[in-house]
Amino acid sequence: MNNKLKILPLILGVTALLVCMAATSCKGKTKGKEAKVTEETVSADEQTMEQIKSAEKVFNALPTPLEVAQLIKEAGAKFDVTLLNPVENKSNYTTSKSMALNLGIYVCDLSFASMYDETSLLVNYMQAAEDMATGLGIIDAIDEGTIEKLEQNINNRDVIMEIVSETFLNSQAYLEDDEQHAVAATIIAGGFIEGLYISTHMVDMKNFKGNKLVKTIADQKMSVDDLIRLLETYNENTAIQELLGPIRELKTIFDKVERSTTPASTKYDDKTGVTEITGAAMSEIKQDVFLAIKEKVGDIRNIYVK
Amino acid sequence: MKQFVQIFLVTLLLALMTSGEATAQCKGFAKSLCKKELGAYLHDGNYHAAILVEGEEAELYKTFYSDMEYRVAICGADGMPPIEFTVFDATGKVLYSNKDQELSGIWDFKLEASQQLKIAVKVTTFGTRSELPVSGCVAIMFGFKTK
Numbered sequence: 001m002n003n004k005l006k007i008l009p010l011i012l013g014v015t016a017l018l019v020c021m022a023a024t025s026c027k028g029k030t031k032g033k034e035a036k037v038t039e040e041t042v043s044a045d046e047q048t049m050e051q052i053k054s055a056e057k058v059f060n061a062l063p064t065p066l067e068v069a070q071l072i073k074e075a076g077a078k079f080d081v082t083l084l085n086p087v088e089n090k091s092n093y094t095t096s097k098s099m100a101l102n103l104g105i106y107v108c109d110l111s112f113a114s115m116y117d118e119t120s121l122l123v124n125y126m127q128a129a130e131d132m133a134t135g136l137g138i139i140d141a142i143d144e145g146t147i148e149k150l151e152q153n154i155n156n157r158d159v160i161m162e163i164v165s166e167t168f169l170n171s172q173a174y175l176e177d178d179e180q181h182a183v184a185a186t187i188i189a190g191g192f193i194e195g196l197y198i199s200t201h202m203v204d205m206k207n208f209k210g211n212k213l214v215k216t217i218a219d220q221k222m223s224v225d226d227l228i229r230l231l232e233t234y235n236e237n238t239a240i241q242e243l244l245g246p247i248r249e250l251k252t253i254f255d256k257v258e259r260s261t262t263p264a265s266t267k268y269d270d271k272t273g274v275t276e277i278t279g280a281a282m283s284e285i286k287q288d289v290f291l292a293i294k295e296k297v298g299d300i301r302n303i304y305v306k
Numbered sequence: 307m308k309q310f311v312q313i314f315l316v317t318l319l320l321a322l323m324t325s326g327e328a329t330a331q332c333k334g335f336a337k338s339l340c341k342k343e344l345g346a347y348l349h350d351g352n353y354h355a356a357i358l359v360e361g362e363e364a365e366l367y368k369t370f371y372s373d374m375e376y377r378v379a380i381c382g383a384d385g386m387p388p389i390e391f392t393v394f395d396a397t398g399k400v401l402y403s404n405k406d407q408e409l410s411g412i413w414d415f416k417l418e419a420s421q422q423l424k425i426a427v428k429v430t431t432f433g434t435r436s437e438l439p440v441s442g443c444v445a446i447m448f449g450f451k452t453k
Binding site: 057059061062063064065066067070071074107115158161162164165166168169170172174176177216219222223226229261263264266272274275276277279281 | 348365367
């Protein structure tokens with residue numbers, strides 16, 4: 001009994017240290033074998049060194065709604081407001097999954113509205129995004145202050161885009177720090193699908209050949225792979241499992257997009273300080289494949305926006 | 307026995323409070339300090355930050371698009387050793403290493419053709435073996451130029 005009492009503080013200390021370490025291991029998938037710990041043999045120092053050896057964090061980054069909106073605008077596509085998810089639909093979203101997906105969708109719509117200077121839409125879409133964030137329990141991502149700032153700067157596109165960027169960052173950071181990685185991934189998936197839906201529906205089929213927007217959409221083949229990798233990280237989550245099915249079907253169609261690559265090299269521009277990564281990587285998409293992607297994305301999106 | 311249980315509970319509470327504070331600081335660090343490094347580039351809205359310790363590595367995979375001009379900013383919290391980062395293409399070829407640029411935390415680039423790149427980040431070490439390794443927040447942020 002006495003011996004047990006003597007080692008009790010050590011056991012308690014090591015246990016507390018382990019809890020602390022488990023709680024501070026941030027987002028990202030950790031690879032490698034788990035450290036095996038016994039009370040008698042492990043000091044705090046050894047424990048930390050073991051963590052260094054085994055921990056390796058992997059992030060999968062997808063194009064965010066703002067990036068997609070910029071890409072599409074860059075491709076010269078004309079904006080069509082009817083493609084957005086009407087804000088009136090927001091009351092239909094009552095589950096965590098539908099709120100997370102539609103938070104991504106509304107932030108994407110907001111990104112398009114800000115990128116295309118559709119100022120009359122901004123406040124309502126920000127309000128819809130706020131409702132979704134509040135429903136998910138995301139604190140401080142969007143608040144009345146955000147909406148006020150938006151209203152005060154309604155004609156200042158740079159400030160508006162900064163607010164949209166901050167909104168997405170706040171939501172992601174809150175969820176990642178709160179260990180709600182699957183919800184964060186669902187928001188990203190919602191935003192990505194909405195961006196793909198809007199972009200595929202903006203393509204003028206009469207000008208399919210040589211269309212810059214079509215090339216941009218074909219390039220999304222790599223991001224669909226990134227999305228699947230991200231979602232698979234959390235495939236023990238039921239909502240993610242349900243999402244993965246149709247997105248894998250979408251990937252099957254995207255797999256028909258042909259990509260040819262030649263080795264990359266770099267060229268530094270002294271004047272601008274920008275490095276250009278050269279090397280050809282061409283994406284080739286046939287019209288029937290494009291139409292199949294457009295249809296599939298529409299099917300996926302319509303499940304979640306109704 | 308009762309005293310030991312009390313010690314345990316207090317230690318546990320302190321440990322949890324410290325860890326919560328660390329993640330909250332990471333979020334604040336990424337938002338208020340690292341984001342500034344993007345300068346005139348618009349932050350894309352993504353959040354990639356984690357508490358890393360000396361010698362630890364992280365990898366990030368992202369597809370970058372042609373016709374866009376990007377800046378990557380990689381920052382370590384105060385008191386952390388310098389952060390190394392290397393950018394690879396899909397074949398594993400090194401396109402950039404900040405070791406050749408005095409461990410600069412930012413890199414501006416654009417692409418002739420869209421492609422997926424890997425960014426490998428490594429926290430260097432102070433090299434002092436007598437003390438516990440330093441840990442802190444490391445953030446990876448991307449911005450792009452708007453026209």
